[in-house]
Amino acid sequence: MTEVTILGGGVAGLSAAQELAERGFEVTVYERNRRFGGKARSFPGPGIDDGTSLPAEHGFRFFPGFYRHVIDTMERTPVESGPDASRSVADNLVPTTQMLQAVTEGTSRVMTTERPRTIEEWRDRLASIFGGGQVPPDESAFFVDRLLVLLTSCQQRFDEEYEQMPWWEFVNADAMSSAYQKYLAYGVTQSLVAMRPEVSSTRTIGRIYLQMMRGLFDDSVHADRLLNGPTNDAWIDPWVDYLEDLGVTLVPETTATALECENGRATGVRLRRDGADERVESDYYVAAVPVEVMRELTTAELESAAPSLRDLERIDTAWMNGVQFYLTRDVSTVEGHGIYYDSPWALTSISQRQFWEEFDRYDGDGAVGGVLSVIVSEWDRPGIVYGKPARECTPTELATEVWEQLKAHLNHKRTRGGHKTSVLEDENLLEWFVDPALSYDEDAGVLSNAEPLLINTVDTLQYRPPADVEIPNLVIAADYVRTHTDLASMESANEAARRAVNAILRREDHAASRCRLWEFEYPNLFEPARRHDEFQWELNLPHPGTAAPILWEGYRRAIRDPLTGIEAVTRMFSRRD
CATH class of the missing domain: 3.50.50.60 (FAD/NAD(P)-binding domain)
Structure with a gap:
């Protein structure tokens, strides 16, 4: 053998x-490590009075609709042998129904992640995705044009042209309002996958952006799913048991x-x-x-x-690590992810109790009413409490800063759509726990991270x-x-x-069959345009949408001075020629 x-x-x-x-x-x-699962594993968190440990992990597990490979593996992994062998760990996935788009100034929004059914729902969905009414309409229209360019671009253009272009440049962020930069240039993608749009490639961010949006409009895929318990309980431990049943030797x-x-x-x-x-x-x-x-x-x-x-x-690589807050009373901020657009540390969160089906297994004998899992994706900007970037904070300062940034978004806020966000109160905080991959060096005054994440920066696919x-x-x-x-x-x-x-x-x-592989799926509606762009690429011609930033600059100038704007566009096209 x-x-x-x-x-x-x-x-x-x-x-x-x-x-x-x-x-x-x-x-x-x-x-x-002692436990299997890598960055996905759970681990014992803080202890409580009865001597047991609360569950903790790097943040939360996120299963968007474009996940195909890992879901297939989960579907082939039984929860346990015996009577429950017919159930797979994929059955432990539960869909979210909402997403919170929280801000400190203005109105926070709750967007449903279920497919729109009425004209009003479609209008609200599009408004939520393209700036929630905060981004000027002309800038939102420009961003839609950018997405259409991606949808109609061939794979060669993604691999070569967009691989060498930062997302920030592709969406023309420097020329846009701060609201455009916050909601669209950074947007959901930066918070959920730790991407920095100024340095990350359009090839990666653009493809992921399209796939995440597909989940919000396509009934055939889930926009987002979560596990119904801590990751090891719901997935990793049954997986390890199954592998041992197959004869795999596992050495921790x-x-x-x-x-x-x-x-x-x-x-x-x-x-x-x-x-x-x-x-x-x-x-x-x-x-x-x-x-x-x-x-x-x-x-x-x-x-x-x-x-x-x-x-x-x-x-x-970059950092994307979590903090768990254990609450005496549950605070269900939203039935899904919370994204905190004004947080300097690019926070996202999940209130776990509503998704963990057997929560009393993890409630510290009744002491814990809720678990708020938060991820920090930006580690180099000053916080609002200590004025230090996250990587220069002690674990206590880190937890305090994250808690205060959450409060700044959630307290005294009401959202559109009739949803009221709950208030975070200091007396409701029972305990906190910082990802143990982070360790603080007292002498250097900085954190180190034993488990950073790959980031797809410009022109690094070749490496x-x-x-x-x-x-x-x-x-x-x-x-x-x-x-x-x-x-x-x-x-x-x-x-x-x-x-x-x-x-x-x-x-x-x-002789065994090969492992199945899936490519990303794009709407068939745009396939003729993608084929056309293949010819454009072979002839060394730009995508027709390449001119949009040039026209935009002329449009902006024309608003201020029509004659100057027309001259500017003429000069720009002359330079291209």
């Missing part, structure tokens, strides 16, 4: 283990320290476990570790044998390796691998694992 060693027991490593074990391979997974608290390579092949891996070193040999090796770990494992010998690993240092690297018995399964998903996420990790397994199957000339 062919032996496969997997380094890393996160979503990618466990996904690869499942695909391989189901096809008859002998699989061993080594994970550095074991760190890979070296990946050996000789004569163009991987020859072994060195591990550290219980304070002792050991060496393991295998037929195949799957590197399912984050990019910052793979950098440490990549030697000159590996780079020589696999040139696609030479540029890992050029791949960027990301394929799953099928040049070494014949080594494959890569991680979210920095080139995938259709192209985003730091569980979905991308799962897709990368499938690509890695398919590479092993090809090399083995294995």
Whole structure:
């Protein structure tokens, strides 16, 4: 039986283990943490009076409609053996129905995530997506034009032209109002996937923006789903049980320290476990570790044998970590995600009790009435309490700052649509817990982060390796691998694992079926235009929508001085020619 060693027991490593074990391979997974699941795992949070620990995790799990690979894996993972074997962990996903768009000045809004049915609902949905009435109508129209350009662009244009263009430039944000920049240039995407529009590629943000919007209009996909309990209870632990039933050997608290390579092949891996070193040999090796770990494992010998690993240092990462607030009384801010547009730290949140079906299992023997899970996506801007960026705060300062930013958005606010936001009161706060991946250095006065996220900055796709690297018995399964998903996420990790397994199957000339892969889906309505743009691209011609920013500048000038505006547009087009 062919032996496969997997380094890393996160979503990618466990996904690869499942695909391989189901096809008859002998699989061993080594994970550095005590619990499996990687960045998706839950862990024991603060203790309470009865001696038990409250559940905690990096923030919250988010399953938008374009997740196909990881959902397929969940559907094939039973909740448990016996009478419940017919249920899969995918049955533990529950849909959200709303999204809170909260601001400190002006009116916050609650947008339904269910498909609009009436003209009024369509009007409200479009208003919510394109600025909630805060963005000038002409600027909203310009942004719609930008989305139409994306919908009608061919894949080659995405891969080459848009890969080299920041999202901020593509949407012409510098020329627009602060409301446009806040709601549309940053918008939902920056908060939910830790993207910085000034440096992140249009290829990545544009594709994700379109997929997220599809979920808000297409009945065939869920706009958003969450787990009905802490991630390990609802997903990871049943997954681990299933893998063990398949014969997978799972080894926690074991760190890979070296990946050996000789004569163009991987020859072994060195591990550290219980304070002792050991060496393991295998037929195949799957590197399912984050990019910052793979950098440490990549030697000159590996780079020589696999040139696609030479540029890992050029791949960027950012922080996206969570804080849990445990409340004595539940505060159900909204039936879904809350997005806090005026928060300097780009906060998003979920009030968990309404989604955790058996909440009394996690309520500290009745002491906890609610759990508010919050994610911080911006770590370099000053906060509102201490005037320091998040990365310079102590854990206590971090939690205090996040709490105050939430209060600034939620307290004394009413939203359109008849929904009242609940008030956060200091006396209602029982306990807080900061992601343990963050540690504070007293001497340096800064936080460090053991688990950052990949971010897709401009023109870095070329530095990301394929799953099928040049070494014949080594494959890569991680979210920095080139995938259709192209985003730091569980979905991308799962897709990368499938690509890695398919590479092993090809090399083995294995008879088993290949792992299924999905591409993003776009409305068929725009397919003729996308085909037309393929001809445009082959003829080295721009997309017809390329002129929009030029016309916009002329339009803006024309408002101030009609003659100057016309002359400006004429000069700009002359320069293009």
